Amino acid sequence: MMNRVEFVAVDWDGRALDIEYQWVGERGVASPLMIFLHEGLGSLAMWKDFPERLCRAAGCRGLVYSRPGYGQSTPRATDEHWAPDFMHRQAQAVLPALLAVLDIDRRDPPWFFGHSNGGSIALLYAAGYPERVAGLVVVAPHIRVEALSVSSIGQARRAYLETDLKQKLGRYHDDPDSAFWGWNDIWLHPDFRDWSIENEITAIDCPLLALQGRNDEYGTLEQIHGIARRLEQAEIVELPDCGHSPHRDQPQRLIEVTTRFMQANAEESGIYAHY
Numbered sequence: 001m002m003n004r005v006e007f008v009a010v011d012w013d014g015r016a017l018d019i020e021y022q023w024v025g026e027r028g029v030a031s032p033l034m035i036f037l038h039e040g041l042g043s044l045a046m047w048k049d050f051p052e053r054l055c056r057a058a059g060c061r062g063l064v065y066s067r068p069g070y071g072q073s074t075p076r077a078t079d080e081h082w083a084p085d086f087m088h089r090q091a092q093a094v095l096p097a098l099l100a101v102l103d104i105d106r107r108d109p110p111w112f113f114g115h116s117n118g119g120s121i122a123l124l125y126a127a128g129y130p131e132r133v134a135g136l137v138v139v140a141p142h143i144r145v146e147a148l149s150v151s152s153i154g155q156a157r158r159a160y161l162e163t164d165l166k167q168k169l170g171r172y173h174d175d176p177d178s179a180f181w182g183w184n185d186i187w188l189h190p191d192f193r194d195w196s197i198e199n200e201i202t203a204i205d206c207p208l209l210a211l212q213g214r215n216d217e218y219g220t221l222e223q224i225h226g227i228a229r230r231l232e233q234a235e236i237v238e239l240p241d242c243g244h245s246p247h248r249d250q251p252q253r254l255i256e257v258t259t260r261f262m263q264a265n266a267e268e269s270g271i272y273a274h275y
Contacts, residue, residue, distance in 0.1 A: 002052050005044065005072070010097045012068070019098055020044055020072040024055045024062030032060040032134065032262070033110035035099075037118030039140075039245070040183040041156075043071030045172045050247045051113075058259045060111070063102070068094060075178035082186040084195050087117060091124035099132075109134045111262065115247065116140050116218065117183070119210075120197060123227075127203040135207040135265055137258050140216055140244050143226050144196040145187075152217045153187045160184070201230055207265040208234045211257065213242030213249060235261065 003023040010017050022044055025031070036051050038044070043066040055062040067090060069076035076082075083089075104110060109132050114122030119141030126133040142149065159165045160180055169176035186192055208231055210224040224236045237257055242249045 002049075007072075008098070008101050010094065010101055012094055012097060015074075017068045017074040017094075018072075019065055019068065019074075021063060021065035021098075021102070024051045024064060026061065032058075032266070033104070033108075034058070034060045034062045035104075035110050035112050036062060036064045037095075037112060037114035037122050038066070038070070039116035039118055040187070041169065041179055042115065042118070043172045043179070045071060047247070050251055053251065054113070054255050054258060057255050058262050060262070063104075063110075065098065069178045069182045070173060071179075072174050075175035076182045080182070082182050084186065084189070084192045086182075086186055087120050087197075088124055091121045092128055095121065095125055096129070106132055111135045111137065113137045113258070114139070114141065116244065117142065123201050123204065124197060126206055126208075127197075127200045130203060130205050133204075133206045135209075135262065136204070137209045137211070137261065138227075139211050139246055139254070140213065140219060141210060141223060141227070142219060143198050143201060143223055145193055146219055146222070148220055149218050150188065150193075153184060157184050157188065198226060198230065201227065204231055205233070207261070209237070209258065209261040210234055211237040211239060211246060211254065213239045213244060213246055215242060216244045218244045 005020055005022045007018050007020055010019050034055060036047060044064050047064055051062045051064050066073040068074050111134050112122040119138035122136055122138055123141060126136055166176050169180060173179040210227045212221055212224045221238060228234045228236045239246050239250055246254045
């Protein structure tokens with residue numbers, strides 16, 4: 001069950017930001033919570049019904065939200081340019097502030113499901129707050145910048161300027177320029193070429209599932225294999241005939257693999273008796 005979209009004010013760097021969010025499933029019931037973190041051009045609405053389908057299959061509740069600059073959340077100011085640490089700031093400032101305002105119980109830590117940039121933010125959050133994370137599912141995450149990523153993001157820039165991509169994004173963002181240029185400008189900035197979280201993720205100690213399509217146009221499989229080399233508990237899955245967005249290309253397969261992983265870890269820990 002998808003509940004209505006709500007808004008909550010979060011203070012960040014002295015600014016009051018309105019964050020749009022939506023609960024999936026029944027609030028207050030004794031089941032795990034999954035927090036969904038969207039991609040670099042994503043939003044709450046762009047997930048469509050995937051969170052509801054996954055939560056129903058996995059027997060959990062969900063929290064979906066749009067990061068600042070996206071969807072119906074407060075847009076990025078026209079003179080605001082994100083720095084190379086923009087994902088760190090989302091993981092270490094905005095996300096903790098949002099969870100605090102929404103009174104997410106730290107005694108019963110949630111799972112995190114992150115796609116692309118959202119997967120990187122989930123990894124950074126788990127590395128910084130290991131006691132606050134029950135488990136991670138990261139889909140097409142980035143742990144460093146690759147030439148393929150830069151090339152594809154450059155192509156996205158041309159598409160935004162020359163095709164109807166802006167109009168398409170306008171279906172999911174109140175201010176598509178805020179969403180697109182915040183993401184595109186920093187990924188193509190020379191200072192971002194050396195961005196990496198390869199060392200930071202070694203602090204993660206929770207169960208971790210990393211998936212990626214073999215035809216991902218925004219990153220090579222080295223992204224998830226790099227995670228596996230650094231974290232012995234990580235399980236990786238390569239999805240054939242799948243691009244950068246498995247929740248759109250192969251949603252049922254993604255749901256099945258994620259559900260199996262969550263249930264296996266629930267049974268091993270004995271935490272969630274409802275499975």
